[in-house]
Amino acid sequence: MQFKDRQILALDCGSFVSDDRDVDPFAGARLLRDVLSGPQDLSFTETANDVSTEMWKSMRATVLGSYSLGWLRILRPASFAIEAATNHMRALKVMRPLGHAFDGVLCRAVSPSSWLIYGPTPGKADAFLTEPISDVDFATLLPELMTQFAVRPVWRQGQLELMLRHAARKRSYGERHQRAVKNRGGKIIGLYLFYGNKGDIGRTVQVVSEPGLESIVIDCLLRDASASGLVAIRGASQPNIIQAMIGKKCAFVPSAATIVHTHDQELLEALKSGQAFINGLVGEGWTRFIGDRFE
Template sequence: MSEIRLFDEGDLPAVAGLFQRRLRKQKAPASPSLQAYLKTIFLDRREADDPIASKVHVRADGRVSGFLGVLPMPMEFNGEPLRAAVCGTFMVDGHDDDPFAGARLLRDVLSGPQDLSFSETSNDISTGMWRKMRAIAPPSYCLEWLRVLRPAAFGLEMAAGRLGALRVLRPLAISVDALSGRRGEGQSWSRYRPTADKADGFSDTDASEAEFIALVPELLAPFELRPRWSSVQLEEMLVHSRRKALHGERVLRIVRARTGKAVGAFLYYGDRGRVGRVVQIMALPGLEGIVIDRLLKNAYERDMAALRGRVQPALLDAMLGRKFAFVHASSTVLHSRRPELLKTVAAGHGFFNGLAGEGWTRLIGDRFD
């Protein structure tokens, strides 16, 4: 008879193999470095006897056929301390043999003692499972945004996804964009043009991890439901975030007014001629547009083709007037036995996605060769 139990070190080879096949879609065996990172992120970070933990589904023959990775996260709701379970790495093998294994695994995790469970990377099948267990998927957290900066470079990058050899043409595409960018005025859906605006009264500078950590509590304060990270926890997350080889160089910057007052920050990854991946945009209320404009100018100056990231309700109004395109690729799903928490999220007053999720881990965007 199959069972669901806590994930332990003996399961690492099987879980790494699942990750390689189901999420990375690769036939090659999982590397030792992948196994080591799964141990680091899901076992070494777990406190002894903490029931909010990753689980595996084990078939009657003893083979691990499912895994749901859980990262405990401290949160607060209007000052009340809470515990959340970030349920990101969800994968099941052998659906034909046991079509309900995934649902049983998810139900087991959601029945834990946490106040709130969520994932920001739920595909359509997983989202259906979550919904059957009375989870919500608020649209204002479920969209991805895209802002094209250099159309020739962006088109080449999309084509290079099918034919990698085309990437040798990146310098040419950037030059074409530079020449064509001198024509015309104003912004368009297919092109970004740096223009004089209110954001020029602000600046953005490279931030140390310590500077960013010190600023986070102030930027989180306006949200009713928000993470309650300690400085040590944030420091650990940023250490993990330093390397995402598939996404490019990490860029961490703080936006300041002329007085020197910090008003926001952003964290993204990218290289010249490529599509940058934005993990986090944070801003004081009313200054979201300023921080977004500084982000776009910074990426443009780095010769990036485009930027993409995950929507947060607090950013939507500012994005709507700045030629962003929106698509649905995966869902942010949330489950709680406390209706007031879900109501708060549905109203857009919770801080989720990016750092408040799985975006800081190396499992998203890094190589394990």
């Protein structure tokens, strides 16, 4: 990774497990200790559950609260309620047409500015277009949009393109929507990657924009998600995105924790102050371990 004017070695820590925990309850803790004592300048994870979080904290790691929130924007409330309930009771799928009909009534009866429904409203985003973008172009443009961050990844030639091809394998998440946001002059000012079929709750892996244009890129993301027939869309937070989502009727809830461990105090302060580009494509969110089926 790049930290200001120097390169650092970073370790992305995914899941860790141990066999026969009842016999050796501290095996996982020793494993984590050995990992964190490696030669890297920075260790981090974006997928820590409650048990892992406490273990990391015992190793003097730091939880980044502004990176550990999940955001949710409901687009079609009745359909969203039914879709969320089907995760616990599959038989409720038969009610999807009813939800679709009720959302149609709400759309006609309620103002688009209401919390109850989503509807594109006139705004600055109308002056911007979105279009699908290839893995090659996405991989070329993303590093250019990351230069605003003091801590950011340094991918080898072809590495990010390979990751994006790998990211296509998320059968549990549905169709991949990889798009660029451009102004009328054709300049690309933002990128995003999300998944979901019509009627699904969509999942966002990455959102990035030029500084100061985050709000417009998020408006375009919500507009595309709604046009794709999603009933809601969710994703992991980043500090600059949270700020831009204020007023867009997004709910924020605690999600898997993003945690960092470093002995470099200057680096830690940059991470704590939201100057890092992590989560999503800099973590585990892009891999098929999250969202694919292994049969």
